[in-house]
Amino acid sequence: MSTPEILVRDLHKSFGANEVLRGIDLEVRRGEVVCVIGPSGSGKSTLLRCVNLLEEPSRGQVLVGGTELTDPDVDIDAARRRIGMVFQQFNLFPHLTVTENLTLPQRRVLKRDRASAARIAAENLQRVGLAEKADAYPAALSGGQQQRVAIARALAMGPEVMLFDEPTSALDPELVGDVLAVMRMLADEGMTMMVVTHEMTFAREVADRVVFMDGGVVVEDGTPEQVIGDPGHERTRHFLSRLL
Ligand code: ADP
Ligand code: MG
Secondary structure (H helix, E strand, C coil), X not given: CCCCCEEEEEEEEEECCEEEEEEEEEEECCCCEEEEECCCCCCXXXXXXXXCCCCCCCEEEEEECCEECCCCCCCHHHHHCCEEEECXXXXXXXXXXXXXXXXXXXXXXXXXXHXXXXXXXXXXXXXXXXXXXXXXXXXXXXXXXXXXXXXXXXXXXXXXXXXXXXXXXXXXXXXXXXXXXXXXXXXXXCCEEEEEXXXXXXXXXXXXXXXXXXXXXXXXXXXXXXXXXXXXXXXXXXXXXXXX
16 A cells, blocks of 8 residues: 555644644545535644644644654655645735736745746646636636635645645635636546535545544544445534535
């Protein structure tokens, strides 16, 4: 068996006295799409943020691509470059054009020259179907288009893994589909993805595995058919029934 692309072992995270993650074990293999579902406050965002060390775990290990990010001697900036993250809020720079939003991090972080950064920006805008918006400012775009720019910006960094934290939760319903279509395309291309989402149709159709979290633990981890279609735990059934 190959090493998992993401490996989380006995992960704990506390904020003061509040233990938010209480021993998470999780594997994501290369090319796998894992959807993380669960009630608000169950620790989903904290888990994703620990996977790229935006939050420092209190205990346990996180490995990405075989590198232990929780090793105090690791070059965390180098390790983090393998991981793209997309948030509910798109966090684009409002004073920069779409292209500039994509080229700035490539130039700052990866030290790419202007021409390569522009070429890679154009390729990735094309991928998300927004080539014609290259010179627009974020305010001129719909929320769905802004989120696709944010995805293109992450892709332009050449990540091995993509983390999505409720990427469609801030969008008007009619704009959700275009963003999910881009994520589906990435999944089809073989990107390794962890996706926190309430979009159960997406989870059923695209995820290889679904993880249900509650109270800082993984309650269920299995195929979409198992976890969404035939949940083994009352807590999962209760959560799913409230989504319908
Ligand atoms: P979810 O994404 O599943 O809604 P979160 O991971 O955002 O859950 O939050 C889980 C718990 O951790 C919540 O009780 C929240 O208040 C707490 N929490 C998250 N981030 C912080 C933080 N930076 N400081 C203090 N508490 C936090
Ligand atoms: Mg969250």
